[in-house]
Amino acid sequence: MSELVVEQVTKSFGDEQVLADVSFSVKHGEFVSLLGPSGSGKSTLFHLIGGMYRPDAGTFYLDGNDITGERGAISYTPQSPALFPWRTILENVVLGAEIQGKPDYKKARAMLEKAGLAGYEDAYPHQLSGGMRQRVAFVRALLSPQDFICLDEPFSALDEFTRLEMQKWLLNIWEENRQSILFVTHNIEEALYLSDRVIVLSNKPAAIKKEFTLPFERPRDQELLLSEEFLQWKKAIYKELQVVNHA
Amino acid sequence: MSELVVEQVTKSFGDEQVLADVSFSVKHGEFVSLLGPSGSGKSTLFHLIGGMYRPDAGTFYLDGNDITGERGAISYTPQSPALFPWRTILENVVLGAEIQGKPDYKKARAMLEKAGLAGYEDAYPHQLSGGMRQRVAFVRALLSPQDFICLDEPFSALDEFTRLEMQKWLLNIWEENRQSILFVTHNIEEALYLSDRVIVLSNKPAAIKKEFTLPFERPRDQELLLSEEFLQWKKAIYKELQVVNHA
Amino acid sequence: MNKIATKTVSPILVIVALLLIWEASSRLLDVPAWLLPAPTVIVQEGVAGWVNYQHHLLSTIRLSLIGFAIGVTVGLVVAISLHLLPTVKQAFYPLLILSQNIPIIVLAPLLVIWFGFGVMPKLIVITLVCFFPIAVSTLDGFRQTSYELMHYMQMAGASKRQIFTKLELPHALPSFFSGLKIAATYSVMGAVISEWLGANQGIGVYMTLAQSSFRTDRVFVAIFFIMVLCMIFFGIIIALEKLLIKGRVKEEKV
Amino acid sequence: MNKIATKTVSPILVIVALLLIWEASSRLLDVPAWLLPAPTVIVQEGVAGWVNYQHHLLSTIRLSLIGFAIGVTVGLVVAISLHLLPTVKQAFYPLLILSQNIPIIVLAPLLVIWFGFGVMPKLIVITLVCFFPIAVSTLDGFRQTSYELMHYMQMAGASKRQIFTKLELPHALPSFFSGLKIAATYSVMGAVISEWLGANQGIGVYMTLAQSSFRTDRVFVAIFFIMVLCMIFFGIIIALEKLLIKGRVKEEKV
């Protein structure tokens, strides 16, 4: 079980209000994406959920428990990979698991291979390309034992094909374990392909502009991307975002 | 004038060959994009052009002069923003110009405003969102005085709208000054929308898989993205990349 | 405001507590004053003897300030030149270490013979004491410059000099301050030691005189002032650090 | 290989050059041996007197090794506890600085009264000298931990202890080594000074006796060994640093 409820969260930095009265929820086993313009406050929201800092007002509940300001309740990929330079790739990906208990190196190796990083287990982060680092951070989040996963643009540095593979893989894993996922992305197709629901944030301060519940069946496959229904949805969300950006 | 010729460049890291005999050129005032899978060697190519390290074999010519291993000949956005934490945003964006001579603060302020960063001139990098930092690095490259610009995924962290605005703005600037631009991106549409030519790199080691010369007229506008011709091109390149990725 | 208040209050409380324990144990255990005088005894002597030792104090302050300034300069110059000239660094780094292993008693007659009894040999001693931590820390700071920013600078065609002033120097600032703190701590003691080279005034002289005429209370008055001076130096360094590194937050967030 | 060779050769060349200049000027300027003996004179005495001073040497090596080990431990413990307990840090940091301002001559009688003339007071002196640079550098290292990595650790629910062992400690390692280098440099001199507290053997004793019987050549033999010891210590630290920080490249590239 893992259900996140965000209740009327507000946050300012200095004079600048970033989040205004944001409320939504992610049900158990649900995959929800957040879309919003650059600088609108998506990462800030993640930091608040993760307990990095406290909101000025509002509450977060995980499975009914107030987790506002509490850390370690969720598994997380930061927007910049934040890898530990003195750890090898393998040591980096097990870090989240290590913190929560026992790391499983076998699983970690298997996951790295899936992410196209076989052969880089003993490399150091500075030896990887930008996209490879991002995948390492993603694998690290997947290997963390928490049931609720927050992913902050995990695939932004990937080319279309690698991205598609990672998406498929993510869906596979998710369908197996049905963790709840909150996903930040800039890519509307990605949001549509992956999510049960898409939440669109407005800009300065971010508030919930609109929520879309997607009807696509699971398991999904690549064909979906080419379907007419998908295109319609894409246009709808595109419009919504257009309004947000010109507000 | 600024014309880059890349001649049979080869580079390995340890046992791993990254670039194999890569040759191409960017003519004066041309806008060329590089597409290739994650980890294929695009950033490495940029580092070689910029003189960060020397290729194992091959030569780079800028306007006929051998610039292999020579630094400072090009203006450059790194894939990760590499902002200076102790400099404000304004001080960061003028850095490239400062290194080459006199920085123009007025122009810098104007550019920041264009990039949607008005009001952040005196903020420090850690106060910005991921996408905002990327824009700062981009502005820094535009403000550098070199005629040849290398951009390494400058818009990967931006939402579709901000990205589109930045693209339009980039095209405007480029059409005014006609600098030569070499552009790395993962986004096929972006490559098509911006470039005169698209070069597709193969994977491990990267070699030039195919070159596409695009027939779209300039100045281009957003309508182009929706045209049938555009879609055809997109499919063609998509296929090419698919082959690359499954090789 | 409140935070600053606690920040200054808590160390003062600790020191006061220590003084109280000292005073109490002095009295209860009947520690003879010639061995370890109670704080009150020291304060009495400090007040009573003020006119006698104030010129010593001034002389030491002057000496340590000048010496510290020279030491910092030399430390910085050494760090910068060794950093900018790596071959020189290789060759001369060991000499830096050796310089810290010349006992003052050996140096003393040589310095006096070469430079007389004036202020010169004393400044040399203080400089020798102060420059080393600054040079070592600053060099380490230069060495640890951010790779990514360095790449940017190099690609942008920055000259060695620009890389140095725009990247390495600001980056090494915190390390420089680390060294500065250590050096500031040593500077006053360095001045006191230098006075043992042969001086006619200064806290060091006052202390030796007190020591050899068995006036332990005066020795402690001297120590008290050495400590106060040192704390003031240290405080100034920390204030400067705050001022210069403010606004600048941890680099890796970027 | 070649690089390592030049790395060791060039400082040796510099030192040899200095020795040659020294030898030449000694002879040309006719500097009396009681003031500054020529290197050859020192070598002669060093060879001839080996049996006389080798036990001194051993004793000092033992003393400085033990003292250094304790100093490093204390420095680390102080840095770690002050770091983990910020309120304690606030209160006790000034005491760290004060501890460096207690002149040994004052401490000496107290240490003797409390601990006698054995090895204990000497170890205290060496510890006092060595722990400080380590504590200050390491603390500064802890303070400068990467923000981004810290965010990750906190979001991942790492306990204070995990943050410490998995992030802060490895991050502070280079700073710790900065301090270690400074401390290693001081450790041998610290041992020599501590021997002046009253010891029956040791290079410090040998040196004072040589000094008081005007055997300047022997004084320089003693200095020579102090320097060699110190260089060996320093070399070991640098080797350890290479070993422990190898593989790890500048953090910010990540």
Next chain:
Amino acid sequence: ANDDTTHQEQSLEEVTMVLDWTPNTNHTGLYVAQAEGFFEEEGLDVEITLPGESGASQVVASGKAEFGIGAQEGLTQARTQDIPIVSIAAVIQHNTSGFASPADKGITSPADYAGKTYGGWGAPVEAAVLDSLMQQEGASVEDVNIVNMGNSDFFTAVERDIDFAWIYYGWTGIEAELRDIDLNMQYLTDYSEKLDYYTPVITTNETMIEENPETIEKFLAAVSKGYNYAIDNPEEAADILIEAVPDLDEELVRASQEWLSPKYQDDASQWGIQDEQVWANYSDWMYENDLLDRELDTNGAFTNEFLPEQE
């Protein structure tokens, strides 16, 4: 007034005098000569300086200072190392040092040293001196536990581990009196003629003797006057020392001065005079005890020739 001083400075010869230790009653004559203007009368402008860690000998030998305070023991060693310093006056006629112990330790003669702990500074001369004393009573230094007490002072040392130590009575002994600590004291002079050496002495270097004998004469004339004044007026002399060096303990200076004033000249015909026999005795003794590499040529080591003629 300004003119006056510059004029005076021009005509005065500047010389430097380096002490052997912190200023104390051994140096009273110098401070008297300075305060009472005896130096000025001789046309000298004397700067009295504290020594560095290593004492005055090398500085005087190098010529950086014209005069210094030394001791026969050190000077003997220095001269056998070819350090060109010469003793030109004995400040105190007889050795006032000896082995002291708190009365409650029950050490009343050198024989009692056996089985006790001696605190010294680790020099070979100490064992030799102890042995000289003890042998006269059939004891041997072998039975004494010798400990190096470094920089610790006498009072600290005897509180802990140490039973007796070597002190100058005129300073440390007097301090004990002031502290009401009863001491047992065995003076070196009481046990061995050869150990009655001069400590302290006033030194200069050989170059001075060759090139500036008049300066030495003038200097010693003034210093003699100073010490004679101290001999005649111990209280006033103590005041002068305290005035000049206010950081010294007043009480100790007064008491010490009173004790020491009669000892400056003692049985000699004139203050400062040195006897060849004393130099020879002590150097012989040192040589016999393997404390010297070679015998001292007493000829160059000291001279009386610069002492003022007696009226």
